[in-house]
Amino acid sequence: MSSLKVREGEADFNVPGTGKPCKTWYKVYGTLPHPHNPPLVVLHGGPGSTHEYLDILSELTRLFDVPVILYDQIGNGRSTHLPEKNGDVDFWTVQLFVDELHNLLNHLNIHDNYDVLGQSWGGMLASEFATRQPKGLGKLVIADSPASMALFVEATNELRKGLPQKFQDALNKHKAADTTTDPEYTAAMNGFYKRHSCRLDPIPQSLVDGLAWMEKDPTVYSTIYGPNKFNITGSLKTWNVIDRLHNIQATTLLVNGRYDVTNDMVMEPFFQHIPKARWVQFADSAHVPHLEETERFMQVVWAFLRG
Numbered sequence: 001m002s003s004l005k006v007r008e009g010e011a012d013f014n015v016p017g018t019g020k021p022c023k024t025w026y027k028v029y030g031t032l033p034h035p036h037n038p039p040l041v042v043l044h045g046g047p048g049s050t051h052e053y054l055d056i057l058s059e060l061t062r063l064f065d066v067p068v069i070l071y072d073q074i075g076n077g078r079s080t081h082l083p084e085k086n087g088d089v090d091f092w093t094v095q096l097f098v099d100e101l102h103n104l105l106n107h108l109n110i111h112d113n114y115d116v117l118g119q120s121w122g123g124m125l126a127s128e129f130a131t132r133q134p135k136g137l138g139k140l141v142i143a144d145s146p147a148s149m150a151l152f153v154e155a156t157n158e159l160r161k162g163l164p165q166k167f168q169d170a171l172n173k174h175k176a177a178d179t180t181t182d183p184e185y186t187a188a189m190n191g192f193y194k195r196h197s198c199r200l201d202p203i204p205q206s207l208v209d210g211l212a213w214m215e216k217d218p219t220v221y222s223t224i225y226g227p228n229k230f231n232i233t234g235s236l237k238t239w240n241v242i243d244r245l246h247n248i249q250a251t252t253l254l255v256n257g258r259y260d261v262t263n264d265m266v267m268e269p270f271f272q273h274i275p276k277a278r279w280v281q282f283a284d285s286a287h288v289p290h291l292e293e294t295e296r297f298m299q300v301v302w303a304f305l306r307g
Helices: 052-064 094-107 121-131 149-160 165-177 183-196 205-216 219-224 242-247 264-273 294-306
Strands: 006-013 022-029 040-043 068-071 114-119 137-143 251-257 277-282
Touching: 006 094, 022 094, 040 052, 040 094, 040 121, 052 068, 052 205, 052 294, 094 121, 114 121, 121 137, 121 242, 137 294, 149 165, 149 183, 149 264, 165 183, 242 264, 251 264, 251 294, 264 277, 277 294
Parallel strands: 040 068, 040 114, 114 137, 137 251, 251 277
Antiparallel strands: 006 022, 022 068
16 A cells, blocks of 8 residues: 555635635545546545545555545545534535535546445435546545435435334434434434444444544535434435436446435436436445455455446
8 A cells, every 4th residue: 555656735726705725625535637547536425524434445556556546525525614604504505515526526537437426425425426427537435325315315214214123212212302412312323323334343444534524524514414324304305316317428337335324216317317327235334345355345446347
């Protein structure tokens, strides 16, 4: 890993309404421009997490010489923080993040030829981006992402029925009492996450680090999403991309885990409505197969990108 060519930088990002300069921090593994392989731009989840838990995708550079670009989306990590915009649903829109991605592509001078991989919320963002038929987009990977928040809520409610009764009771009790910061509620949520978010024990430090940013600065997550997976109150509450998926022209790889919180019901609309889509499920994974089954994940993604 130490022999990889790595560089970091910041892209100026003009964001109306902020009253201050904004920047998007990024990291590039490999060579840009590359003589053969288009760069893979990676969109992290959250919303409001950061790039750390996807850093393992640099294995695509080490193994297959694919340039990989990671970045922290505006509002968290090493990019500009905007805590003064907490709760401002008119500011934190999907379009803001689409604009940021275009800005980064232009900054890196790769807007004519690139691939995109989005994980969780990043896959939602990637699907929105692709429906606009942006120039230069080659292939698209949507990993562990819902096509509609209504379907996601339905799926999570169904999955929670598989939890021990004491966890179900705790979730119901504290949501009704609006005491979702209670340790009993947290313990129940952790029980759910161990089944359907990451089945590795211990949880990889990169995932811990990425999620920790949402606690350090919850601005983006709380505004767009809400308190947690069972209490979606933010601006994404009614989000749905299904009726626009037919506009995606890029050949698309869909990925989820057998135990994923974004289960088959949540992923299926992508498969049904994107004209050129294939779907691979990871049998021993939940929501982060790139961490849970890393070797196979890299092989599957590389086979798709080179195909």
